Amino acid sequence: MAKRRDERGVTAMEMIIVTPVLLIAFVYIVQWGLLMHAQNGAKAAAEEGAAVARSLEGTAGQGQATAQRYMNELGSSLFTSTSVTADRSGTTASVNVDAEVVQIFPGLVPSTVRASSSGPVERFVEEEAP
Numbered sequence: 780m781a782k783r784r785d786e787r788g789v790t791a792m793e794m795i796i797v798t799p800v801l802l803i804a805f806v807y808i809v810q811w812g813l814l815m816h817a818q819n820g821a822k823a824a825a826e827e828g829a830a831v832a833r834s835l836e837g838t839a840g841q842g843q844a845t846a847q848r849y850m851n852e853l854g855s856s857l858f859t860s861t862s863v864t865a866d867r868s869g870t871t872a873s874v875n876v877d878a879e880v881v882q883i884f885p886g887l888v889p890s891t892v893r894a895s896s897s898g899p900v901e902r903f904v905e906e907e908a909p
Contacts, residue, residue: 824849828874873897
């Protein structure tokens with residue numbers, strides 16, 4: 780008759796090995812979710828700011844203020860710092876948003892998001908006389 784191996788404590792050892800791996804995977808997934816949410820928010824802020832800057836009576840300052848207000852509404856719980864720049868020439872307007880995302884566990888994923896939006900400036904063109 781063969782002797783049975785003593786398997787006491789095997790389950791505890793498996794849990795000691797598996798639990799940290801699962802926790803790190805969970806934190807990684809949550810951090811990526813925050814990063815994607817932040818990227819979408821930054822893109823939306825840039826698009827809103829560019830829409831204001833591109834309007835017929837809009838200015839680069841108005842576009843920058845609109846994008847910064849949008850980022851502030853997203854809150855400090857998502858971003859640790861934000862930077863918004865806007866530019867408007869005679870033909871195009873653009874808004875750039877850079878932001879640092881809150882890190883649950885530093886170093887797992889990139890912490891910076893960048894978004895930009897640009898387009899032609901609205902202008903009034905008179906119709907030619909027939």
